[in-house]
Amino acid sequence: MRSASKAPDGTTGTSGTTFDRVLLGGKVLLLLAGLALVLAFPGLAPDAFILSVGVTIASYAALAVGWNFVGGFTGYISLGHAAYSGLGGYATALLIIDGGLNPWLALGVGALGVAVVAVPIGVASLRVRGASFVIVSIAMVLILLLVSQSWADVTGGSSGLRVPRPFSDDVLRPEQHERFFYLHVALVAVALLVWWAIDRSRFGIGLKAIREDEDKAQSLGVPTFKYKLVVFVISAFFTALAGGMYALWFGYLDPIFQFSILIGSYMVLMSLLGGIRSLFGPVVGAVIVGYSLEYFKNQYGDSQFHLVALGLMLGLVVLFMPDGVLPAIGQLVNRFRPTATSIREESAADLLARTTKTEPRQAEEVSR
Amino acid sequence: MSGSLLLQSLILGILLGGLYALLAAGLTLYFGVMRVVMIAHSAFLILAAYLAWYFNRETGIDPLLSLLVTVPLFFVAGVAMQRLLLSRLRPATLTMMSVLLTFAIALTIEGLLGYVFTGTQRRIQLDYSGSSFEVAGANIAVVKLIAFGLAALSLLGLYLLMKKTRFGQALRATIQHPEAARLLGISTDRIAGYGFGIGLATAAVGGTALALDSTIYPSLHWHWIGPLMAIIVIGGLGSIPGAAIAAMLLGVTQSLLQVPMGTTWAQTVFYIALFATLMVRPQGFFGGRLAQRF
Amino acid sequence: MSTRSLETEGLTKSFGGVHAVNGASVAFQDGKINALIGPNGSGKTTFFNCVTGMIRADSGRVSYRGDDVTGAAPHRIAAAGIGRSFQLCRVFPRMTVLDNMLVGVRPQGLLHRLRGGHNAGDIARARQLLGRVGIDHLERSEARDISYGQQKLLELAGVLMTDPETIMLDEPAGGVNPALIGRLGTLVRELNAEGRTFIIVEHNMEMVMSLSHHVVVFDRGAPIAEGDPATVQNDPRVLEAYLGV
Numbered sequence: 001m002r003s004a005s006k007a008p009d010g011t012t013g014t015s016g017t018t019f020d021r022v023l024l025g026g027k028v029l030l031l032l033a034g035l036a037l038v039l040a041f042p043g044l045a046p047d048a049f050i051l052s053v054g055v056t057i058a059s060y061a062a063l064a065v066g067w068n069f070v071g072g073f074t075g076y077i078s079l080g081h082a083a084y085s086g087l088g089g090y091a092t093a094l095l096i097i098d099g100g101l102n103p104w105l106a107l108g109v110g111a112l113g114v115a116v117v118a119v120p121i122g123v124a125s126l127r128v129r130g131a132s133f134v135i136v137s138i139a140m141v142l143i144l145l146l147v148s149q150s151w152a153d154v155t156g157g158s159s160g161l162r163v164p165r166p167f168s169d170d171v172l173r174p175e176q177h178e179r180f181f182y183l184h185v186a187l188v189a190v191a192l193l194v195w196w197a198i199d200r201s202r203f204g205i206g207l208k209a210i211r212e213d214e215d216k217a218q219s220l221g222v223p224t225f226k227y228k229l230v231v232f233v234i235s236a237f238f239t240a241l242a243g244g245m246y247a248l249w250f251g252y253l254d255p256i257f258q259f260s261i262l263i264g265s266y267m268v269l270m271s272l273l274g275g276i277r278s279l280f281g282p283v284v285g286a287v288i289v290g291y292s293l294e295y296f297k298n299q300y301g302d303s304q305f306h307l308v309a310l311g312l313m314l315g316l317v318v319l320f321m322p323d324g325v326l327p328a329i330g331q332l333v334n335r336f337r338p339t340a341t342s343i344r345e346e347s348a349a350d351l352l353a354r355t356t357k358t359e360p361r362q363a364e365e366v367s368r
Numbered sequence: 369m370s371g372s373l374l375l376q377s378l379i380l381g382i383l384l385g386g387l388y389a390l391l392a393a394g395l396t397l398y399f400g401v402m403r404v405v406m407i408a409h410s411a412f413l414i415l416a417a418y419l420a421w422y423f424n425r426e427t428g429i430d431p432l433l434s435l436l437v438t439v440p441l442f443f444v445a446g447v448a449m450q451r452l453l454l455s456r457l458r459p460a461t462l463t464m465m466s467v468l469l470t471f472a473i474a475l476t477i478e479g480l481l482g483y484v485f486t487g488t489q490r491r492i493q494l495d496y497s498g499s500s501f502e503v504a505g506a507n508i509a510v511v512k513l514i515a516f517g518l519a520a521l522s523l524l525g526l527y528l529l530m531k532k533t534r535f536g537q538a539l540r541a542t543i544q545h546p547e548a549a550r551l552l553g554i555s556t557d558r559i560a561g562y563g564f565g566i567g568l569a570t571a572a573v574g575g576t577a578l579a580l581d582s583t584i585y586p587s588l589h590w591h592w593i594g595p596l597m598a599i600i601v602i603g604g605l606g607s608i609p610g611a612a613i614a615a616m617l618l619g620v621t622q623s624l625l626q627v628p629m630g631t632t633w634a635q636t637v638f639y640i641a642l643f644a645t646l647m648v649r650p651q652g653f654f655g656g657r658l659a660q661r662f
Numbered sequence: 663m664s665t666r667s668l669e670t671e672g673l674t675k676s677f678g679g680v681h682a683v684n685g686a687s688v689a690f691q692d693g694k695i696n697a698l699i700g701p702n703g704s705g706k707t708t709f710f711n712c713v714t715g716m717i718r719a720d721s722g723r724v725s726y727r728g729d730d731v732t733g734a735a736p737h738r739i740a741a742a743g744i745g746r747s748f749q750l751c752r753v754f755p756r757m758t759v760l761d762n763m764l765v766g767v768r769p770q771g772l773l774h775r776l777r778g779g780h781n782a783g784d785i786a787r788a789r790q791l792l793g794r795v796g797i798d799h800l801e802r803s804e805a806r807d808i809s810y811g812q813q814k815l816l817e818l819a820g821v822l823m824t825d826p827e828t829i830m831l832d833e834p835a836g837g838v839n840p841a842l843i844g845r846l847g848t849l850v851r852e853l854n855a856e857g858r859t860f861i862i863v864e865h866n867m868e869m870v871m872s873l874s875h876h877v878v879v880f881d882r883g884a885p886i887a888e889g890d891p892a893t894v895q896n897d898p899r900v901l902e903a904y905l906g907v
Contacts, residue, residue, distance in 0.1 A: 075464070077464050077467070077468065079467075079468075079471065124643050124646045124647055125646065127646055127647075127650045128601075128646060128650050130463040130464055131399075131403075131405040131463045131464070131466075131467055131605070132601055132605065132646075132650075134405065134464070134467045135405065135597040135598075135601055135642075136601075136642065136643075136646065138407075138593070138594065138597065139594055139597065139598060139638075139639045139642055139643075142590065142594040142639065143636060143639045146632050146633070146635055146636055147636075149632065150630075150632045150633060202764065202767060202784075205757075205761055205764045205765055205767075206765060208754070208756075208757055208761070209754050209757070209765040212754035212755055212756055212757060213752055213753075213754055213755075215716060215736070215752075216748065216752045216753075216754070217754075217765060218735070218736040218737050218740075219714060219716070219736045219737075219739075219740060219745075219746055219748075220740060220745070220765050220766040220820060220821070220823075220824055221737050221740035221741055221766060221768060221824050222737055222765060223735075223737045224737065261590060262475075265471060265475070268468065272468070277756065304478065304479040304480075304481070304482025304483050304487065304586060305479060305482075305483050306479070307475050307476070307478050307479025307482065308475070308476050308479035308480055308483065309479075310472075310475055310479075311472045311473065311474070311475030311476030311477075311478075311479060312472070312476060313472075314468060314469075314471065314472035314475065315453075315469055315472035315473065315476070318457070318465050318468045318469045318472065319453070319456055319457070319469065322458070322461065322465060
């Protein structure tokens with residue numbers, strides 16, 4: 001909560017301690033350093049290949065942040081977000097090729113179109129929770145794969161689709177990479193800004209309440225379905241933008257790779273590894289996972305070994321670090337926090353209440 | 369569509385539906401005993417198919433005999449998976465995290481299959497591979513009939529196990545009301561382990577049946593998991609009869625649509641049915657109390 | 663103000679052939695502390711869930727202050743002015759205590775919600791309510807880190823944040839120590855004195871009898887007796903239902 005220093009009834013809040021100020025300063029410094037490193041990366045990259053890996057990772061980050069609008073706020077894990085990145089890519093490409101639109105306009109219009117398509121999909125899939133939602137999200141990708149492969153007149157089918165380049169051919173390969181690197185970074189920045197704004201808003205509080213306990217949120221008056229649908233559409237929009245941007249950079253679309261479960265699972269793994277409840281979680285996850293994926297693909301080439309690596313990483317994260325890296329670091333830092341709450345004198349009832357501390361989460365699980 | 373073609377499609381649909389039903393029953397078992405949606409089910413199916421193919425290639429013996437190895441092996445693997453991996457997940461997030469964990473297992477299996485056997489398409493050649501017989505003008509391949517027979521026998525075995533044995537009683541009690549089952553002295557953890565073992569054993573049987581008449585490759589499991597997931601949601605998560613009925617209906621529909629629409633478009637029937645179900649009856653058509661919250 | 667509060671007529675809900683609520687017609691008294699008691703499995707919680715829209719009843723009607731709210735979604739029931747707590751207490755574990763409070767801010771319309779950050783007035787009200795239940799010093803803790811008793815208080819404060827005219831509590835005294843039960847009782851009395859109606863499902867007879875003005879007794883999914891605590895306590899049907907004589 002922001003700057004809550006004094007409560008109206010005169011009791012001191014626990015914020016505003018020196019520790020918090022130091023922590024905030026550290027965070028700002030870290031953020032600035034990270035930003036400087038990102039902006040300097042194209043200059044530091046030794047060759048075009050490393051630069052292209054950078055673009056790939058930035059693209060992963062854009063996808064993961066787009067995914068995290070649904071995953072992070074509502075806790076609905078979609079394994080099928082490749083549906084929206086793929087649709088974004090195809091929409092952008094087709095609007096340029098068949099619609100004759102300017103590439104950047106095509107990107108925006110395409111993403112808006114995907115957002116519109118996401119409304120009925122959201123209406124259908126958000127009616128169910130948990131596992132059923134995941135199943136439906138997977139089904140979406142499989143349907144789109146079937147359709148895009150069969151509908152060869154439009155999508156180029158299995159032979160793929162060439163996307164016209166937005167920059168003229170005079171711009172050399174490394175220069176292309178550099179421009180697209182910054183474009184992707186800008187997209188990530190905008191998406192993060194929107195995520196941050198929602199996180200602070202009352203809308204965000206309602207969404208997080210849905211993540212924690214949907215029935216309870218609804219009983220407190222949150223119109224849960226509407227909330228989920230809105231954030232779902234926002235998520236589809238940003239994911240489609242990321243997919244379209246990738247299409248413009250890569251210049252070629254193939255249904256098998258666009259509508260692939262793997263892309264969706266990358267987004268999940270990245271966000272989960274970084275921490276879905278943190279603003280920068282998906283970005284951190286994208287850097288770690290993106291780098292590892294490129295490393296494994298590079299080391300083991302065409303073999304399917306990178307799938308094993310991906311599978312093992314995902315399994316380990318789910319088993320041992322389901323909250324992600326950033327929350328784990330946060331908890332570590334919090335251990336050094338001087339315990340502010342102990343300053344306040346406790347009433348007898350508080351002490352009594354504390355002695356009855358049980359495991360409420362477990363109890364609740366039983367009642368479900 | 370001519371009469372004999374229609375009959376042939378119908379019969380093929382029933383044969384296919386039988387296999388779907390067996391596999392969907394396995395998925396339903398996992399969900400029933402632990403509220404886990406097992407994405408890796410079809411990856412294990414393909415793994416079993418590869419084992420049958422490898423067994424046949426190395427020994428030259430009929431792949432059906434590989435069942436003697438794969439079924440116990442998969443049973444043990446299922447118990448181990450439940451005891452060692454899934455039981456470690458926090459109960460509060462079990463359903464969601466188990467989807468991801470089993471998804472990770474599926475990726476690992478697919479990757480390993482690709483790594484060991486390469487991505488080349490494989491097919492078992494048997495002396496009866498090409499043989500078929502005619503019923504009223506419809507042409508039915510012997511291997512498809514054997515595959516159906518295997519599936520039907522296993523389903524019957526599963527049914528008898530569930531209905532007639534003490535273990536089956538405990539299993540059903542665990543599925544319907546875990547807390548009550550615990551109060552009756554049933555060790556639900558152990559039962560859940562065995563439920564997982566049996567579920568995975570259905571994948572072993574299904575995989576062998578599949579290997580008899582299909583070309584297999586590592587990423588084939590994605591073609592199975594979608595339809596199977598659709599079947600269990602439509603049937604109502606947790607209901608074995610619901611899953612079996614949905615499997616039969618959809619298998620037949622898919623087979624009938626293949627003639628006018630082609631194989632690819634015919635597969636969309638599963639997803640159309642899935643979305644229609646969600647709009648009309650999100651808890652599925654045969655699911656009870658269980659299905660509503662998942 | 664109208665004297666009609668929450669009323670049901672022939673409310674029925676069955677699970678797989680078992681009638682959890684069986685044609686229940688109940689009228690609760692406005693401005694009073696109503697209690698709903700009955701043996702285990704008599705359908706009290708299912709009744710609660712049907713009334714608040716968590717479960718859809720098979721048949722029957724629910725009305726609140728004369729308006730038909732049968733089958734309305736939970737957030738509509740909340741908007742109509744009915745707040746509820748859950749059995750075994752439910753809070754949002756990985757949100758701070760203060761954020762837990764802000765979930766219930768009204769109005770809940772999406773446009774209101776999208777418009778900017780938090781309103782200082784909402785935060786002040788949240789703190790005031792936290793202070794009232796005595797956990798304002800914990801506002802920055804995550805709800806999962808506070809004790810069970812504190813979570814119960816937080817849940818009540820969170821419900822109050824929606825400013826409900828009627829508050830339904832599902833076993834408020836379940837699993838908490840005597841000191842806290844006393845504190846909850848005092849809070850309920852105070853809030854009632856301010857004009858809020860209570861409907862409480864409770865097993866703790868001492869609490870029910872000392873607190874409530876009007877008691878409804880459930881057995882097998884329907885009311886078998888109602889009246890003031892003293893009358894109900896001596897009703898032979900109630901004794902029969904409880905003791906199975």
